[in-house]
Amino acid sequence: MKTSPAPPLHMACIMDGNGRWARRKGLPRTDGHTAGEEALAEVVRQAARRSIGWLTVFGFSTENWVRPRTEVRHILSLHRKLFSRTDEMNSNNARTKWIGRPFSESGARTPVYVQKAIKKAIADTQGNTGLNVTVAFDYGSRAELVRAAKRAMTNGPVTPQAIEANLYDPQMPQVDLLVRTSGETRISNFLLWQITGSHIYFTERTWPDFDANEFAKALASYEEHANA
Ligand code: FPP
Secondary structure, X not given: OOOOOOOOOEEEEEOOOHHHHHHHOOOOHHHHHHHHHHXXXXXXXXXXXXXXXXXXXXXXXXXXXXXXXXXXXXXXXXXXXXXXXXXXXXXXXXXXXXXXXXXXXXXXXXXXXXXXXXXXXXXXXXXXXXXXXXXXXXXXXHHXXXXXXXXXXXXXXXXXXXXXXXXXXXXXXXXXXXXEOOOOOOOOOOOOOOOOOOEEXXXXXXXXXXXXXXXXXXXXXXXXXXXX
């Protein structure tokens, strides 16, 4: 009997604890975010190497805008840096994607320079066929679901299928493994629709310390759960 290959895994990360990582080292919070962006680049390499199909990360939420201006500015500049890693994405055969409040919608807050960086990263990596790396920026699951329900309503009955077809990225598969770092055991308005059947892996490690070893542990925890 022929067995079909397992569908590619979707891993999602709530990258928490940059501030605590910095505080423990006596550094400014912004250094924690800088280290967090580097940690993410390593996670992308790990995910590509292990043939993961989808990696979705919570880069900046609809709730994060209330943080101090200098911190917000720093995180935004790190997104520009992240979206400029085109050579790395190409060498990992990885495609950049984005979810968040559509730029032209009322309430959306993505600054134009970040919009440009997102659009360029998507265009420059669209030919890659391996890993899909989705950055959630100006993203909140509740906003996504309210919008999906409103759009579904204009086309007929509101069913799970109709909601799904109106999510920010209808192609995004359900999440298999959700990771949250730094000991917090909350979901925080991230992919609420998409995590219905996810294995959730919480670790005490802060995000900048989420290295290849931690990545392997998270994956092993998922595999143990999936094969149980
Ligand atoms: C939480 O750390 C992290 C964020 C605000 C979002 C994730 C941001 C990064 C990993 C920085 C760069 C990433 C990208 C995608 C460019 P925190 O400040 O809440 O940490 P704390 O809870 O210890 O204060």
